[in-house]
Amino acid sequence: MFTKLANPTNFQKISDFIFPKCFVLFFIFLISGFYYVFFSSPPDYLQGETVRIMYIHVPCAWLSLGIYTMMACCSFFSIVFKHTLADIISRACAPLGACFTLATLITGSIWGKPTWGTWWVWDARLTSELVLFFIYLGHIFISNAYEDKRKGDRYAAILTLLGIVNLPIIKWSVEWWNTLHQPASISKFSSPSIDPSMMLPLFLMVFSFLFFFISLVLLRIKGEVISRKLEILEQNRP
Amino acid sequence: MEVFLNFLNSKEHFYYVISSYCVVFFLLGLIFFQTFFKVKKLQRELNQKLNK
Numbered sequence: 001m002f003t004k005l006a007n008p009t010n011f012q013k014i015s016d017f018i019f020p021k022c023f024v025l026f027f028i029f030l031i032s033g034f035y036y037v038f039f040s041s042p043p044d045y046l047q048g049e050t051v052r053i054m055y056i057h058v059p060c061a062w063l064s065l066g067i068y069t070m071m072a073c074c075s076f077f078s079i080v081f082k083h084t085l086a087d088i089i090s091r092a093c094a095p096l097g098a099c100f101t102l103a104t105l106i107t108g109s110i111w112g113k114p115t116w117g118t119w120w121v122w123d124a125r126l127t128s129e130l131v132l133f134f135i136y137l138g139h140i141f142i143s144n145a146y147e148d149k150r151k152g153d154r155y156a157a158i159l160t161l162l163g164i165v166n167l168p169i170i171k172w173s174v175e176w177w178n179t180l181h182q183p184a185s186i187s188k189f190s191s192p193s194i195d196p197s198m199m200l201p202l203f204l205m206v207f208s209f210l211f212f213f214i215s216l217v218l219l220r221i222k223g224e225v226i227s228r229k230l231e232i233l234e235q236n237r238p
Numbered sequence: 239m240e241v242f243l244n245f246l247n248s249k250e251h252f253y254y255v256i257s258s259y260c261v262v263f264f265l266l267g268l269i270f271f272q273t274f275f276k277v278k279k280l281q282r283e284l285n286q287k288l289n290k
Contacts, residue, residue: 039242049244049251053258060262107258114254133272169255212266223277226284233287 011085012225015218022215029208036201050114055201057107059209060100064132065167067097067213071139072164075157087153088228091143092220098136105129116180124173125181128166133186135163149228152169 029192037055044051071093077086109119109125120126139156146152174183246252 003262011265039239043248050254052245052255056259074289087268095269099265103262103265106247106261110254110258110261114251127287181251212270216270219273223273223280226277229278230284230287233284 007085008098012222015029015221017207021213022211022218026208026211026215027179029204029211033204033208034216036204041198041201042186042195047115053158054198055205057104058109058202059206060103060107062206063106063209064097064101064129064211065170067093067100068132068160068163069099071160072167075160078153078157079161080103084228087150087157088221088224089217090139091153091159092217092224094136094139094143094156095190096216096220097141098133100213101129101133101136105133119170120182123171123179123181124177125179128170132163132170135159135166138163139208151188160222185218 033055037052041052041055043049071090074093075087075091077083078090105126106127112121113119117230138159141154142159143149143156146155174181243256
């Protein structure tokens with residue numbers, strides 16, 4: 001199955017089938033999420049109405065970490081098994097990861113002003129998330145820096161694998177150091193500390209952003225496959 | 239509806255929330271349209287080359 005999927009043409013057929021469905025699901029989750037965010041979820045007893053920033057800040061933050069994990073897996077497959085599709089996926093993911101990380105930083109900053117009284121602090125969580133943004137930018141620049149795409153992909157994959165040390169720092173920075181940023185409200189090992197009336201809109205927005213990411217990454221992969229086909233046609237021109 | 243009206247009347251908080259939503263959806267819209275038009279352009283180029 002994996003060999004079949006690793007063929008860009010087969011992958012293209014499957015992605016053409018999935019893309020419209022994911023985009024429709026994105027809109028369904030977004031509209032229902034918006035309803036619960038603005039018409040149903042109550043304000044926080046401490047933060048008041050600004051808590052509604054959480055419903056876009058958290059999905060962006062989770063996706064920024066999730067996309068990087070996906071890129072790291074692709075980089076591993078690219079270096080070890082030399083799968084072209086792994087490089088293509090990694091290339092398609094990087095700008096989206098950078099976009100979600102930037103959105104996390106901006107919404108966090110806007111949320112920080114009324115909550116902490118400042119737009120920015122050099123806190124461990126905020127700084128490590130900023131480092132993640134620079135790693136994404138580094139990946140984009142390195143993968144496009146060489147005329148030979150394979151060379152660029154290889155160096156970008158090495159950078160991604162080196163940058164994976166930043167992920168546990170982001171995740172556990174709030175526990176390892178004394179930070180302004182609050183600890184995780186939703187943990188795998190304990191019951192969540194947020195109310196179900198806030199949990200539902202949060203997860204609706206998470207799924208909405210997830211489907212947006214899936215549909216857009218499929219579209220970007222399609223673009224990358226076409227651009228490689230064009231390159232091959234250009235090279236084989238008499 | 240009461241929740242929404244309270245949110246609209248929350249003055250300063252309202253602007254913080256709305257500006258963060260605007261920024262996020264502007265970024266997502268930007269990357270979506272950039273990707274969409276780029277893929278469309280590449281597809282057109284490929285079709286032209288294949289039909290030559």
